[in-house]
Amino acid sequence: MSLEIKVPPVGESITEVVLSRWIKNDGDVVEMDEVIAELESDKATFELTAEQAGTLKTIAAEGDTLAIGAVVCKIEDGGAAPAKADAPKAEEKAVVAEDKTAAPVAEKSGESYATGTPSPAASKILAEKGIDAGAVKGTGVDGRITKDDAVKAEAGKKTEVPKASAPVVAAAPAGSRGERREKMSPLRRTVAKRLVAVKNETAMLTTFNEVNMKPIMDLRGKYKDQFKEKFGVGLGFMSFFTKAVTEALKDFPAVNGRIEGEELVYNDFADISIAVSAPKGLVVPVIRNAESMTLAQIEKSVLELALKARDSKLTIEEMTGGTFTITNGGVFGSMMSTPIINAPQSAILGMHNIVERPVAEKGEVVIRPMMYVALSYDHRIIDGRESVGFLVRVKQLLEDPARLLLGI
Template sequence: MSVELKIPVIGESVTEVTLSSWLKKDGDYVAEGEAVCEIESDKASMELPAPSAGVLKIMAEAGSELKIGAKIGELDTAAAKPAAAAKTEAPAAAPKAEAAAPAATASSGKEVNYPSPAARKILDEKGVSADDVKGSGKDGRITKDDAVNASAPAPAAKAAAPAAAPTATRAPTVPGARATRPEKMTRLRKTIASKLVEAKNTTAMLTTFNEVDMFELMALRKRYKDAFTKKHGVGLGFMSLFTKAVTVALKDWPAVNAQINGDEILYHDYADIGIAVSTPRGLVVPVVRNAESLSLAEIEKEILALATKARDGKITIEEMQGGTFSITNGGVFGSMLSTPILNLPQSAILGMHNIIERPVAINGQVVIRPMMYLALSYDHRIIDGRESVSFLKQVKELLEDPSRLLLDV
């Protein structure tokens, strides 16, 4: 008896995916629930588990673009599970043979650093040995991202010319290499590109700026971060404080939390905040639901869980849909100032930046303060200048006097 392997329904709007790589080889015996391949949609990547135990028959090549429901393989469930290979000991007369054996994981017996098919192809093109790459996947498997980031080893130095040939001359130095390496865009990257162009072309996007004195916020965080971590089991970061300030301001300026829906403006009485996360596959925006009703600790835990899933490629489409407002932090990469692009269909996005000590005037005195520039990009079709500027000013005031977040004033 055989069981078909098909591309599953991933999300309401997803009609096609890319079969990124096979994690098992044709003819391998796989256990029920064991991941057999990686598939990538326009929103996220995921591993496809085996619905039953059996011997795998591969029927679609890695890199193929497939419709939802497409058959990619079969599992022969009648095949018997192969017996574990008996371990053989090296003969005493050849103690050095052990060193030549491939390294193996203690739990599975599989070779460490074995590449996926897609990773193998990239490594072969680069001329990089799998032995020189540390795998980040399950059981030490080398993933596609590992292969993309791998560098070819430096060429070994040539042996010195023999003394009998003193007239030999060194080859002329070759200028810097100018090689190019074409690489197919991932489905996620193509979707990101399309969405960004759509946002630029279909909205009346404008950006307003302000700056926030981070002194009080940083002092508050320093004062309570150890007690916070001890009680809640999660660190107190700036993102939860910014998220809370945003949710308070959105209540007073509901247009910033609204969306255009045909000929109507759709207002939300809740705040689902998208938090931009950079991953090896591109930028994704998981959503913290009902952030307005969460405590700082609950926001921190949710952000940590979603960010971890996003970076591990485990984030689901449902966890990235339905946001009403987004926050992106370019400051973690050293950005001083930027104009973030709207995350459609949302109408506004807040950009955080790096914190720099600068001289500022306070009560007639020049003092050094940790300052951050804030940028609010918004759709001018439904958000007027008064609303956007007032919203950003309120966020600034809440962050500069964080006690207001606790007192709701």
């Protein structure tokens, strides 16, 4: 008896997912609740687990787009299946011992209906490039052509073209002229659509200022060791910026608001979204009620969310519902930029790299570590006076950190 494993519901607005990776292979023996695959939606990555113990029989291939409720694989009851799985291994060892030069791709002897048949993902790649499946040798089970086989065949075809055309072309360009195509992930497609929508649907402007980072750097340098010893987390710049933003939002509530239809919605709390560059794209996890948190609590939250983003473990709830966003392009060396609003929010603060520059203080030219900051905002809800006032307030709080403690 076999059990069908289907794509589970992962959110109200999610109708399809992509099978990004098989963790277990076809024919593997799996235990109940063991992770067998990863599914990727336009918002997060999810783990697919086995609903019973038995032998895995894959149906969908990596890269396939599956609707919610679609069958991903089957799990057959255990018994003879593990023994069958061992047979090809024993046979393969015998072949290797007899002839070390034998091809290691044949996992089963003889041919079957699957020999030379491409998977859906492989078939699409071959069709796009005009490569005949018969010209590709499959390395999958029973000689099936996998996605990796199709990609390699594509690459091989491109490298052969210059060699064949070399005698014909009078002056061949120097260097490689190869290209590759990759299907956009659901996350990348969603990010692309939202960014274009924000540019088209909001009256976005950006205002700039600069911050003397010396006071914060001095404070951080003086207490960072004691801070880490007491709280178990490093003292970075993000906690200071987050705290300064939450204080400034109290004075300029429109920056913390949004437009819903014909109404303006103002929030009396500050859920700060922190833009994080993850392996699969940009994600924006949220620190809830940051206005009531200490610097140590903010640092711990930032570290926890960043680690989850790196490991693709963020949940939809952790990336939904922010009221204001902070992004730090300075970690990549950006000196100045115009960040794009994270809809439906109305503003985003951009941090940049810290560079020592000459500035005038009390009639003298001195060298100070300076950072440009940028505030992009929706002019439909935020006026110029409020946007500039907000950014100046953030600058004041950062250049005089004592204000954060005194609330002035």
